[in-house]
Amino acid sequence: xxxxxxxxxxxxxxxxxxWPVSTASIxxxxxxxxxxxxxxxxxxxxxLSKIIPQENIYILTNKKYNDIxxxxxxxxxxxxxxxxxxxxxxxxxxxxxxxxxxxxxxDAVMMVAPSDHWIQGEERFGKDLEFAFEEAxxxxxxxxxxxxxxxxxxxxxxxKYDNSKEKRIMQVQAFTEKPDFKKASAFxxxxxxxxxxxIFIWNAKAILNNxxxxxxxxxxxxxxxxxxxxxxxxxxxxxxxxxxxxxxxIDYGIIEKAENVYMIPASFKWNDLGTWGSLQEQLPQDENxxxxxxxxxLSFEAKGNIIRTEKNKVVIIEGLKDYIVxxxxxxxLVMPKKNEQNIKEIRxxxxxxxxxxxx
Amino acid sequence: xxxxxxxxxxxxxxxxxxWPVSTASIxxxxxxxxxxxxxxxxxxxxxLSKIIPQENIYILTNKKYNDIxxxxxxxxxxxxxxxxxxxxxxxxxxxxxxxxxxxxxxDAVMMVAPSDHWIQGEERFGKDLEFAFEEAxxxxxxxxxxxxxxxxxxxxxxxKYDNSKEKRIMQVQAFTEKPDFKKASAFxxxxxxxxxxxIFIWNAKAILNNxxxxxxxxxxxxxxxxxxxxxxxxxxxxxxxxxxxxxxxIDYGIIEKAENVYMIPASFKWNDLGTWGSLQEQLPQDENxxxxxxxxxLSFEAKGNIIRTEKNKVVIIEGLKDYIVxxxxxxxLVMPKKNEQNIKEIRxxxxxxxxxxxx
Numbered sequence: 001x002x003x004x005x006x007x008x009x010x011x012x013x014x015x016x017x018x019w020p021v022s023t024a025s026i027x028x029x030x031x032x033x034x035x036x037x038x039x040x041x042x043x044x045x046x047x048l049s050k051i052i053p054q055e056n057i058y059i060l061t062n063k064k065y066n067d068i069x070x071x072x073x074x075x076x077x078x079x080x081x082x083x084x085x086x087x088x089x090x091x092x093x094x095x096x097x098x099x100x101x102x103x104x105x106x107d108a109v110m111m112v113a114p115s116d117h118w119i120q121g122e123e124r125f126g127k128d129l130e131f132a133f134e135e136a137x138x139x140x141x142x143x144x145x146x147x148x149x150x151x152x153x154x155x156x157x158x159x160k161y162d163n164s165k166e167k168r169i170m171q172v173q174a175f176t177e178k179p180d181f182k183k184a185s186a187f188x189x190x191x192x193x194x195x196x197x198x199i200f201i202w203n204a205k206a207i208l209n210n211x212x213x214x215x216x217x218x219x220x221x222x223x224x225x226x227x228x229x230x231x232x233x234x235x236x237x238x239x240x241x242x243x244x245x246x247x248x249x250i251d252y253g254i255i256e257k258a259e260n261v262y263m264i265p266a267s268f269k270w271n272d273l274g275t276w277g278s279l280q281e282q283l284p285q286d287e288n289x290x291x292x293x294x295x296x297x298l299s300f301e302a303k304g305n306i307i308r309t310e311k312n313k314v315v316i317i318e319g320l321k322d323y324i325v326x327x328x329x330x331x332x333l334v335m336p337k338k339n340e341q342n343i344k345e346i347r348x349x350x351x352x353x354x355x356x357x358x359x
Numbered sequence: 360x361x362x363x364x365x366x367x368x369x370x371x372x373x374x375x376x377x378w379p380v381s382t383a384s385i386x387x388x389x390x391x392x393x394x395x396x397x398x399x400x401x402x403x404x405x406x407l408s409k410i411i412p413q414e415n416i417y418i419l420t421n422k423k424y425n426d427i428x429x430x431x432x433x434x435x436x437x438x439x440x441x442x443x444x445x446x447x448x449x450x451x452x453x454x455x456x457x458x459x460x461x462x463x464x465x466d467a468v469m470m471v472a473p474s475d476h477w478i479q480g481e482e483r484f485g486k487d488l489e490f491a492f493e494e495a496x497x498x499x500x501x502x503x504x505x506x507x508x509x510x511x512x513x514x515x516x517x518x519k520y521d522n523s524k525e526k527r528i529m530q531v532q533a534f535t536e537k538p539d540f541k542k543a544s545a546f547x548x549x550x551x552x553x554x555x556x557x558i559f560i561w562n563a564k565a566i567l568n569n570x571x572x573x574x575x576x577x578x579x580x581x582x583x584x585x586x587x588x589x590x591x592x593x594x595x596x597x598x599x600x601x602x603x604x605x606x607x608x609i610d611y612g613i614i615e616k617a618e619n620v621y622m623i624p625a626s627f628k629w630n631d632l633g634t635w636g637s638l639q640e641q642l643p644q645d646e647n648x649x650x651x652x653x654x655x656x657l658s659f660e661a662k663g664n665i666i667r668t669e670k671n672k673v674v675i676i677e678g679l680k681d682y683i684v685x686x687x688x689x690x691x692l693v694m695p696k697k698n699e700q701n702i703k704e705i706r707x708x709x710x711x712x713x714x715x716x717x718x
Binding site: 020295296298300309313314315316317318319320325327330331332333334335336339342346349350353354358 | 654655657659668672673674675676677678679684686689690691692693694695698701705708709712713717
């Protein structure tokens with residue numbers, strides 16, 4: 001295993017599209033949403049630790065999840081958990097992590113990855129990743145893994161790449177966030193578009209150079225901390241300065257503007273588990289296309305539903321088609337699957353009406 | 360208060376049409392299904408104790424509910440709780456209670472009443488009841504309180520009575536169990552039909568004479584116990600003999616065959632709380648005709664639903680019309696209100712599949 005390889009797992013999200021199962025107290029990445037026997041962050045950590053030394057995997061998350069991370073990843077030391085004092089989207093956190101890693105190891109090559117995605121084909125994933133690390137170690141490339149699209153999904157970002165020469169790594173030409181259906185269909189016909197999975201690989205120096213150039217104000221803010229990285233003074237510095245950083249995503253702030261952005265087509269299967277519908281694709285279904293998570297089920301004319309309850313709850317459904325039925329100790333939600341994009345908004349309304357405790 | 364007045368509260372049922380809220384461990388009569396601040400049997404007991412001495416009110420129930428009765432009706436002594444060793448429908452239990460009461464008081468006049476109905480207009484109820492007790496004390500009449508029907512309900516029993524002379528008490532001509540809609544409509548037009556609320560008043564001697572004549576085998580079986588009523592030997596006698604009694608209802612075994620059956624039209628409002636639909640009539644509704652019991656509610660295009668959950672559960676419903684949504688710690692049931700007559704059958708299937716614990 002190469003000791004110059006590092007990873008940053010993004011684990012600060014609330015997973016509000018999976019509310020009420022995912023909540024601010026235990027977000028999706030810390031739950032076994034697939035009933036796989038381990039939580040999503042545990043799967044992700046296990047997958048990465050085959051390529052990257054465990055002690056080089058950093059968890060980027062919110063202060064309040066510190067204890068959950070330590071509980072779920074007992075091999076991780078406190079210094080590997082990077083706590084954002086406040087939410088400032090992804091760019092400031094990734095800059096911070098890159099500075100810390102660069103401070104430790106001037107030859108570091110690092111990966112940034114979501115902690116809550118589903119991947120099948122771990123061996124192929126490992127090979128794609130090793131190749132990306134080698135490329136990013138050799139040259140100042142910002143590399144993303146691109147997923148070959150299987151249908152015109154309007155919920156993903158699309159990467160347009162230069163396929164004039166068939167290679168294992170290709171230059172990126174443009175990014176498009178969530179196109180409409182017509183546009184997405186056109187992308188698929190054109191054949192040189194991939195889904196953006198939010199998995200990036202680069203050497204620490206390369207991403208820091210890009211921050212210096214593309215987000216100079218943010219870079220200057222964090223540059224002041226150079227003396228405190230990985231020391232006891234770090235937390236105080238962050239408490240005083242982190243909230244001053246501009247809220248911006250790594251995609252919008254850096255990737256979409258940088259030169260030398262490259263894509264490696266993924267050879268593994270991927271799902272962002274972004275919605276209940278996409279989750280359902282990865283789970284077994286009964287003879288009427290109902291997906292059950294945790295529940296014991298008895299049904300009469302019930303088809304295509306997604307049902308998740310407290311462990312072993314008996315659920316009896318008559319006459320529901322394509323609904324989501326979600327239940328935990330505090331909340332019961334029943335709604336048509338086709339409206340699942342409203343869950344986030346529904347969560348906001350529910351919190352407004354009934355208080356934070358249920359969110 | 361007249362010390363010759365007695366009551367038998369029927370409290371042995373399982374309330375399976377209210378499953379999963381009503382279960383074999385805590386049936387409907389021991390629950391506050393209306394959110395009234397007291398359970399149904401507590402309301403019933405309180406209502407009757409205005410007319411009948413508390414120590415003369417007997418609770419007829421199953422062995423396993425003995426502790427619940429003592430907890431919910433702390434004024435009731437153990438000797439007032441008559442425990443059926445096995446379920447044998449209503450006739451054997453009522454015969455047993457009548458024998459015990461007659462053994463205590465040869466002038467006893469007794470009422471038999473369900474413990475899980477809803478009554479509004481307690482003063483009028485009291486007056487009707489006092490009148491019935493006076494009549495039954497004077498003559499060997501079997502008296503039932505008849506409810507003036509408000510619509511052609513096909514779930515009730517109908518009493519046909521002689522209205523040739525308008526009186527406060529009228530002779531019963533026939534009973535009809537659950538007619539079809541056409542028949543029920545005809546009954547309402549004819550004007551001399553009432554709903555059978557299962558509330559009976561008679562003197563103990565009169566009902567015992569009827570048992571002797573109409574259910575002679577059962578009478579002979581229990582007659583053997585004459586020496587043990589209200590003594591320590593009673594329970595052993597019942598354990599040895601009760602299960603030998605024929606399973607038959609008081610309606611079918613006695614009331615429908617007896618002569619001298621009379622009806623007093625009820626002047627109070629009544630609801631048997633026999634189904635979720637009938638329960639809904641007695642409960643407030645939100646601006647979209649949704650009825651909530653225990654739940655905190657947020658809805659989007661949800662109309663006419665009945666929702667009952669664990670206390671304070673947040674329920675969010677989108678796009679359901681006229682459904683029942685019932686939830687407790689073990690079970691979640693979602694089904695169209697129009698199919699509520701299937702609940703009993705669904706309960707049986709669920710118990711078969713998942714075990715007794717949920718029933």
